[in-house]
Amino acid sequence: MTSTVQNRPVVPPTRRRPGGPPLPLLVLCALVATVVSAWSIGFAPATLVDGLDEVWALLERMLPPRLEDPGRIGVLAVETLLMAVLGTVLAAIASVPLAFLAARNTTPHPAVYAAARAFVTFCRAMPDLLFAVLFVRALGIGVLPGILALALHSIGMLGKLFADAIEQTDAGPREAVRSTGAGYLREMVNAVIPQVIPSWIGTFVYRIDINLRMSVVLGFVGAGGIGFALQDALRGLIYPRALGIVLVILVIIAAMELVAIGVRQMLLAPGQSHPQRDRAIRFMFSGLLGGVTVAALVVLEINPQSLLTWVWPSIEVFTRMVPPNFEALGGALAEAAVQTVAIGVVSTAIGIVLSVPVGILGARNTTPHVGVYWLARGWILLVRAVPELILAVVFVAALGLGPVAGTCALAIGSIGFLAKLVADSIEEIDPGPIEAVNSVGGGWWKTLCAAVLPQAMPAMVGSSLYMFDVNIRTSTILGIVGAGGIGFLLFESIRTLNFDVAGAIVIVIFVIVYAIERLSGWIRSRLV
Structure with a gap:
């Protein structure tokens, strides 16, 4: 939901509360975490570039699209x-x-x-x-x-x-x-x-x-x-x-x-x-x-x-997960948990870097041309419409099993989601500073750097932290299609009826998600 902006005061980019981390330190920590996470899962630009040919080959195998039995598909669509x-x-x-x-x-x-x-x-x-x-x-x-x-x-x-x-x-x-x-x-x-x-x-x-x-x-x-x-x-x-x-x-x-x-x-x-x-x-x-x-x-x-x-039937299944068995998987459980967090970190970082330009072009008050605006908004809508699990299936088929496919899927989903939030936050800023820069002959770049980004920065930081929170949750279930993370161990344990092992994995997932949620919430409360 948007709010009225006519009387909104200009918000400084780092409205930091006492005791909160400075924004440069936060960015530095994020960069270090991204590099370490990318190294831990073997995600490298060269690997991704080499896999583009496989992705394109898969897309060619999908063309032309074919809709067999449209009646059944229509029923399932209504059911959904x-x-x-x-x-x-x-x-x-x-x-x-x-x-x-x-x-x-x-x-x-x-x-x-x-x-x-x-x-x-x-x-x-x-x-x-x-x-x-x-x-x-x-x-x-x-x-x-x-x-x-x-x-x-x-x-x-x-x-x-x-x-x-x-x-x-x-x-x-x-x-x-x-x-x-x-x-x-x-x-x-x-x-x-x-x-x-x-x-x-x-x-x-x-x-x-x-x-x-x-x-x-x-x-x-x-x-x-x-x-x-x-x-x-x-x-x-x-x-x-x-x-x-x-x-x-x-x-x-x-x-x-x-x-x-x-x-x-x-x-x-x-x-x-x-x-x-x-x-x-x-x-x-x-x-x-x-x-x-x-x-x-x-x-x-x-x-x-x-x-x-x-x-009652559900309680019977849920109680079979107690007491949890943390010993069955040994070190594999910790390794999968670390991999899950790494997927969330790298995908969020890619999403942040690539979503900001799209969000700027998709905001009515900063886009250089109306055609560019509709092109950016159309791209945002298209990307957001594809669930990450479907993207993960495509990347697994093209790049093979592993966390790289899951990272690519979450990164694309992050671009669409964050670009929309960035565009919306820019459209809600106070127009006064923009008019002031324009009145002294400032160009598009000057207006963007001096009047737009300083106002939109707090909302962009908050949105990025929220995206990180969401990606950690999503990365926990990508393993169902072989896209890395702790999800593979979870669904395998349930498939083989090892509910005590599943209980241990569920507890680990809860701890990861809750810890990340508390961390991102604390950072948001200090910076935004």
Whole structure:
């Protein structure tokens, strides 16, 4: 969501809090970490250049794209979309009460607050594909494990952002409602929820967009959706069919992103002059969402009772992971964990370097020409529409098994994601300094260096740290397609029913993701 920038003060590039690391030192540490990580996984520019011929040869084998049995592909595409919607709806329903328990100003007790925040953190730290694998083992192949995986992982984001929105509410309305003798429930409904609804709506719509990307790869582990057809084509080395399915996925995700942008603008536009219209729009959106949810239950043949009865079979599988067995894999577990972090570091570094130029060209207020703007935005949309796991499959087929393929896949995904964030942050800066530089005859480069980048730098640093956080999570599951990291050991242990070994790997993944999240959060709090 964007904010008004007309009265926004110019933000200095290093608004560092006391005790925080200086930006040059942070950059130096990042460079050292990137070089060491690239060396540890054997990632070198020469290796990548040598592999470009293989990538091009694979692309030639994919052409021309072929879409066989379009009826079945269409059904799987609709199934994928409905899975994303239903998973997000279930997560939102669970996240609302959880958010009140996880917000400092509404929780009934500090112990409840700590427990709620711990559960939200756990859901956010565990990859959705990991949840899907475990649910498939517990419930069998089908769409229900995929829906539950999307819902549980989404709680990690929705619960946190919903709770953060509650903590930022004005206490005045609550005090006014409380003065009338209303109880806790009426106080929340009448004084808190009206303040957080706009933020919740924006977060919910954005999460559907994210879950659609996630749902297209759940089929790789038998959790429903169009990913199953894609994996089947790739496993059979039928590359033209695989490319045809990928193009369908691109169209679905791109269309969903455009719809999400329109819905956010329509629902979250200022409504001071047309409050009745805004209420009508939100009522229509709620009705449409309710209808789609019911349609999802019918089309996907989900018995509402199964949304409650899944708990006990899943608990039985989850408890088989306790106690965890850290000795079975020995040094291989530590080596895979280090490799996972190295993949995240190198891919993020590449994404940062290559995304900044694209983001500058994709911002309306800095692009040199409108044609360049649309070309950059089109590239961003295209790259963001391809899930990293699909990119990993392509690079594994072209470059072979190993962390280099996973690094390339995450790097490309990072370019698209970061370029969008960079472009959006540049478009939100105060236009005053730009006009001042232009008034004294400053050219494009002078304007960029003196007026644009200093303002956008804090947001760019924060976005880069967030991207690093996301890439560490994603790198933990790339091993499912042989793209390096700890994911290969995890899925092999589950496939061979060594759940105690899987439990040890899950704990290692959680520690890695949580540590990186805390580190990046600490750096953001000092620099941004």
